[in-house]
């Protein structure tokens with residue numbers, strides 16, 4: 001496994017990318033212990049003696065788990081070296097199964113190889129916008145004032 005260790009990109013190894021070392025971003029420094037693997041590297045581990053797969057952009061070495069998998073070794077080998085997120089989710093694995101994943105975690109899929117998720121629409125609500133209670137309270141108070149004035153006006157007219 002020496003080869004992939006050498007090729008794998010360490011999160012804080014920015015100098016490799018031609019950086020001058022002065023521009024190491026804080027976000028990258030935070031998880032400097034995390035190991036990043038390219039899709040190509042993961043794909044190389046596609047056999048029963050050496051089985052990696054990707055689930056939700058995390059890389060797992062499940063070689064020792066193959067025989068233990070309640071769903072059988074076959075299904076895992078079919079996914080070996082690939083992104084198995086969809087198949088994993090399709091089965092509807094239990095919370096226990098999800099917790100088991102941690103034991104086999106070896107790193108993260110490199111950012112460049114991550115599937116671009118459909119852009120999530122993010123709505124930022126400011127105090128001027130609709131969620132504020134003032135949006136309905138002000139018209140309600142205005143309507144009540146107009147109603148009261150109208151009643152007074154009618155009473156006034158009747159009495160004169």
Ligand code: HEM
Nearest residue numbers: 062070071075076079084087088091093094096097100101
């Ligand atoms: C390391 C990753 C995986 C772990 C830790 C894992 C774990 C488990 C566990 C604990 C179960 C028993 C049922 C449950 O608790 O949900 C199970 C069942 C199963 N798994 Fe996985 N699994 C993994 C990956 C996969 C993948 C990638 C596939 C699909 C290709 C798969 C297919 C199945 C199937 C078909 C069953 C049997 C479901 C049934 O009989 O109802 N698993 N798995």
